[in-house]
Amino acid sequence: MLPEQLKAIPYFQYLDARTLDRIRTSVFEVRLQKGQILFTEGEPAQAMYVVRSGQVKIFKLSPDGREQVLRIAGPGDCFNEVPIFDGGPNPANAQAVEAVALWGIRRADMRRLVEEHPAIAIGFLKAFAGKLRYFTRKVEDLSFRSVTSRVAKLLLEMAEDDGKGGLRLKQQFTQQEMASVVGTAREMIGRAFKALEKEGAIRLDRHRVVIVSRAALARML
Amino acid sequence: MLPEQLKAIPYFQYLDARTLDRIRTSVFEVRLQKGQILFTEGEPAQAMYVVRSGQVKIFKLSPDGREQVLRIAGPGDCFNEVPIFDGGPNPANAQAVEAVALWGIRRADMRRLVEEHPAIAIGFLKAFAGKLRYFTRKVEDLSFRSVTSRVAKLLLEMAEDDGKGGLRLKQQFTQQEMASVVGTAREMIGRAFKALEKEGAIRLDRHRVVIVSRAALARML
DNA sequence: GGGGGTCTGCGACTTAAGTCTCGCCGCGGA
DNA sequence: TCCGCGGCGAGACTTAAGTCGCAGACCCCC
Numbered sequence: 261m262l263p264e265q266l267k268a269i270p271y272f273q274y275l276d277a278r279t280l281d282r283i284r285t286s287v288f289e290v291r292l293q294k295g296q297i298l299f300t301e302g303e304p305a306q307a308m309y310v311v312r313s314g315q316v317k318i319f320k321l322s323p324d325g326r327e328q329v330l331r332i333a334g335p336g337d338c339f340n341e342v343p344i345f346d347g348g349p350n351p352a353n354a355q356a357v358e359a360v361a362l363w364g365i366r367r368a369d370m371r372r373l374v375e376e377h378p379a380i381a382i383g384f385l386k387a388f389a390g391k392l393r394y395f396t397r398k399v400e401d402l403s404f405r406s407v408t409s410r411v412a413k414l415l416l417e418m419a420e421d422d423g424k425g426g427l428r429l430k431q432q433f434t435q436q437e438m439a440s441v442v443g444t445a446r447e448m449i450g451r452a453f454k455a456l457e458k459e460g461a462i463r464l465d466r467h468r469v470v471i472v473s474r475a476a477l478a479r480m481l
Numbered sequence: 482m483l484p485e486q487l488k489a490i491p492y493f494q495y496l497d498a499r500t501l502d503r504i505r506t507s508v509f510e511v512r513l514q515k516g517q518i519l520f521t522e523g524e525p526a527q528a529m530y531v532v533r534s535g536q537v538k539i540f541k542l543s544p545d546g547r548e549q550v551l552r553i554a555g556p557g558d559c560f561n562e563v564p565i566f567d568g569g570p571n572p573a574n575a576q577a578v579e580a581v582a583l584w585g586i587r588r589a590d591m592r593r594l595v596e597e598h599p600a601i602a603i604g605f606l607k608a609f610a611g612k613l614r615y616f617t618r619k620v621e622d623l624s625f626r627s628v629t630s631r632v633a634k635l636l637l638e639m640a641e642d643d644g645k646g647g648l649r650l651k652q653q654f655t656q657q658e659m660a661s662v663v664g665t666a667r668e669m670i671g672r673a674f675k676a677l678e679k680e681g682a683i684r685l686d687r688h689r690v691v692i693v694s695r696a697a698l699a700r701m702l
Numbered sequence: 703g704g705g706g707g708t709c710t711g712c713g714a715c716t717t718a719a720g721t722c723t724c725g726c727c728g729c730g731g732a
Numbered sequence: 733t734c735c736g737c738g739g740c741g742a743g744a745c746t747t748a749a750g751t752c753g754c755a756g757a758c759c760c761c762c
Contacts, residue, residue: 320617322625330617345603345610351617374606381602382566385595388609389566395616396541396551396572402623403664404543407719434739443624445720450741467740628749655709666750671711688710
């Protein structure tokens with residue numbers, strides 16, 4: 261792998277060429293096909309990962325098989341950093357939602373790097389701060405918001421400008437996928453769509469969600 | 482304040498006398514009466530805090546006034562560390578549940594300390610790792626477990642040995658307090674108690690919960 | 703020793719969410 | 733072309749959770 265590629269990993273961007281070169285040997289590549297499982301919750305943690313391309317779903321499973329997605333890691337995102345610092349097992353499951361290329365960095369190597377390079381430590385602290393805020397919001401959402409409101413919020417997060425001043429969804433989730441992101445049953449997603457449609461926030465165009473009005477969506481929060 | 486007291490703060494325990502002495506000037510004391518509010522969510526963050534004595538409730542509020550407790554910080558615990566690293570506002574509200582004595586460390590001072598002392602940074606990383614695990618479990622609980630199951634779990638966490646081989650609760654919460662920890666309405670707590678009593682897990686002795694069997698409680702998870 | 707506020711115990715009721723069961727559509731592979 | 737499968741829509745039903753109202757117990761404080 262090339263040193264320039266290493267710079268793409270957020271935690272490493274300010275390191276000098278020499279240390280980058282040393283790190284190189286601790287990094288290994290992983291490729292997964294759609295649906296493949298990278299690791300499961302509870303087993304001893306091997307490494308931390310950085311997404312190069314594709315998306316990885318980080319999720320919990322209930323005893324009866326229900327799925328709660330914690331987040332979806334895309335290009336540039338890292339996951340499984342927690343075990344580096346407490347030595348514990350993987351906190352969740354990781355599965356490729358599409359073909360994925362990753363970098364892995366073995367736990368002990370990463371640990372040593374952090375200890376030797378305070379700048380990396382600060383980088384991790386910033387990233388952790390963001391994750392903590394994210395999870396407190398997730399708790400808040402689950403305990404205060406209705407399903408429709410959580411769906412509306414997800415749609416807002418997934419919205420991006422299309423070229424022509426309108427809104428489009430960054431990616432097409434199936435209803436089942438949205439359900440496990442939002443923490444509910446598949447059928448509820450369809451009903452939430454209908455409710456949002458009645459409010460003039462979205463439109464359903466041949467099984468595709470089209471955002472009609474960001475403001476109307478925001479009103480449903 | 483005395484340097485030995487500073488050592489009681491987990492992040493500082495391995496520092497030498499000289500730096501401890503420097504830190505002293507950044508630390509201020511706070512005392513709150515029962516029910517007093519220390520800070521609220523969204524306002525600019527002033528400082529990080531360490532609990533010396535008493536308990537501080539860290540919680541979110543819904544628009545209509547419902548309360549979700551994120552955690553309860555007791556002696557030795559820290560809170561509001563997140564804004565140190567991202568410069569953002571307070572992520573939640575903090576209120577004294579009883580008379581409290583705290584140490585506060587101003588954000589910028591703490592930030593500088595972390596940057597100058599890598600050992601402190603590692604300490605924070607370990608602490609953050611623990612908090613991240615805690616919150617992912619909280620998300621999991623909210624989305625998978627029933628109210629009764631969450632109550633059972635809370636009781637298990639609150640249980641400690643009394644001298645005579647039995648179990649006792651570390652502290653007496655009101656039902657309203659438990660409800661906002663567990664994320665539900667007050668009445669549900671009472672019903673959960675009845676359900677747990679019927680299973681032989683607890684006993685209700687004049688409005689007091691007595692844990693009869695840890696095993697029976699664990700079965701309700 | 704009273705009295706007010708807080709906490710608790712119910713029961714009845716409403717509502718949100720989850721479950722079950724279909725039938726249909728659309729797409730891709732055989 | 734036809735089948736099969738994954739995804740979707742929809743209705744009927746069940747269940748968990750939340751809400752409301754009120755009464756009694758408790759406790760602390762005057």
